[in-house]
Amino acid sequence: MNAQTIIVATLMTGLGLGSLTPYAPDPLRVASVAAKEAAERPIMGTVPSKGQVQRIRNPGNYGLGNDIAGSIYAIVSGHLVRLDAKTGRIISILRPVPKSRN
Incomplete structure:
Protein backbone atom coordinates (compact mmCIF):
# COMPACT_ATOMS: atom_id res chain seq x y z
CA MET A 1 0.00 0.00 0.00
CA ARG A 41 -5.09 7.20 -17.50
CA PRO A 42 -3.14 8.27 -20.58
CA ILE A 43 -0.26 10.67 -20.01
CA MET A 44 0.36 13.69 -22.24
CA GLY A 45 3.58 13.48 -24.22
CA THR A 46 3.74 9.68 -24.22
CA VAL A 47 3.33 7.44 -27.25
CA PRO A 48 0.83 4.68 -26.49
CA SER A 49 1.37 1.29 -28.11
CA LYS A 50 -0.67 0.55 -31.22
CA GLY A 51 -2.73 -1.97 -29.25
CA GLN A 52 -3.87 0.78 -26.85
CA VAL A 53 -5.05 3.16 -29.58
CA GLN A 54 -8.54 3.01 -31.05
CA ARG A 55 -8.64 5.62 -33.81
CA ILE A 56 -11.86 7.60 -34.15
CA ARG A 57 -13.06 7.63 -37.74
CA ASN A 58 -16.22 9.68 -37.15
CA PRO A 59 -15.44 12.47 -34.63
CA GLY A 60 -19.04 13.75 -34.81
CA ASN A 61 -20.17 10.68 -32.86
CA TYR A 62 -18.18 12.06 -29.92
CA GLY A 63 -19.26 15.68 -30.28
CA LEU A 64 -16.05 16.68 -32.05
CA GLY A 65 -15.37 18.53 -35.27
CA ASN A 66 -12.99 17.30 -37.95
CA ASP A 67 -9.43 16.35 -37.02
CA ILE A 68 -7.16 19.33 -36.47
CA ALA A 69 -4.40 19.50 -39.10
CA GLY A 70 -1.48 17.30 -38.09
CA SER A 71 -3.42 15.39 -35.45
CA ILE A 72 -5.99 12.63 -35.08
CA TYR A 73 -8.58 11.77 -32.45
CA ALA A 74 -8.40 8.43 -30.69
CA ILE A 75 -9.44 6.56 -27.56
CA VAL A 76 -6.60 5.51 -25.25
CA SER A 77 -7.29 3.80 -21.92
CA GLY A 78 -10.92 4.89 -22.02
CA HIS A 79 -10.11 8.56 -22.67
CA LEU A 80 -10.69 10.66 -25.74
CA VAL A 81 -7.30 12.03 -26.81
CA ARG A 82 -5.69 13.95 -29.66
CA LEU A 83 -2.54 12.35 -31.11
CA ASP A 84 0.19 13.80 -33.29
CA ALA A 85 -0.46 12.23 -36.70
CA LYS A 86 3.24 11.61 -37.42
CA THR A 87 4.65 10.52 -34.06
CA GLY A 88 1.55 9.13 -32.30
CA ARG A 89 2.43 11.21 -29.22
CA ILE A 90 -0.51 12.29 -27.02
CA ILE A 91 -1.00 16.02 -27.57
CA SER A 92 -4.04 16.46 -25.35
CA ILE A 93 -6.43 14.46 -23.20
CA LEU A 94 -9.94 15.69 -23.86
CA ARG A 95 -12.19 13.66 -21.53
CA PRO A 96 -13.13 10.15 -20.41
CA VAL A 97 -15.33 8.26 -22.86
CA PRO A 98 -18.65 7.02 -21.46
CA LYS A 99 -18.56 3.26 -20.84
CA SER A 100 -21.27 2.61 -23.45
CA ARG A 101 -18.97 3.93 -26.22
CA ASN A 102 -15.96 1.69 -25.45
Missing part, protein backbone atom coordinates in the same frame (compact mmCIF):
# COMPACT_ATOMS: atom_id res chain seq x y z
CA ASN A 2 1.50 3.34 -0.98
CA ALA A 3 1.48 6.62 0.95
CA GLN A 4 -1.19 8.18 -1.28
CA THR A 5 -3.59 5.30 -0.56
CA ILE A 6 -3.00 5.60 3.16
CA ILE A 7 -3.56 9.37 3.14
CA VAL A 8 -6.80 9.10 1.14
CA ALA A 9 -8.10 6.28 3.34
CA THR A 10 -7.22 8.24 6.50
CA LEU A 11 -9.00 11.34 5.22
CA MET A 12 -12.09 9.37 4.23
CA THR A 13 -12.22 7.65 7.60
CA GLY A 14 -11.66 10.94 9.44
CA LEU A 15 -14.55 12.51 7.57
CA GLY A 16 -16.75 9.55 8.36
CA LEU A 17 -17.22 8.69 4.71
CA GLY A 18 -16.67 5.01 5.36
CA SER A 19 -19.55 4.79 7.82
CA LEU A 20 -22.39 6.66 6.10
CA THR A 21 -24.24 3.45 5.40
CA PRO A 22 -23.77 -0.21 6.26
CA TYR A 23 -23.36 -0.80 2.51
CA ALA A 24 -20.49 1.68 2.04
CA PRO A 25 -17.30 0.03 0.79
CA ASP A 26 -14.19 -0.15 2.91
CA PRO A 27 -12.30 3.20 2.59
CA LEU A 28 -9.02 1.42 1.87
CA ARG A 29 -10.59 -0.49 -1.01
CA VAL A 30 -12.09 2.72 -2.44
CA ALA A 31 -8.72 4.48 -2.23
CA SER A 32 -7.00 1.53 -3.87
CA VAL A 33 -9.43 1.55 -6.82
CA ALA A 34 -9.08 5.33 -7.23
CA ALA A 35 -5.28 5.07 -7.28
CA LYS A 36 -5.41 2.27 -9.86
CA GLU A 37 -7.69 4.21 -12.18
CA ALA A 38 -5.37 7.23 -12.08
CA ALA A 39 -2.42 5.03 -13.06
CA GLU A 40 -4.31 3.74 -16.12
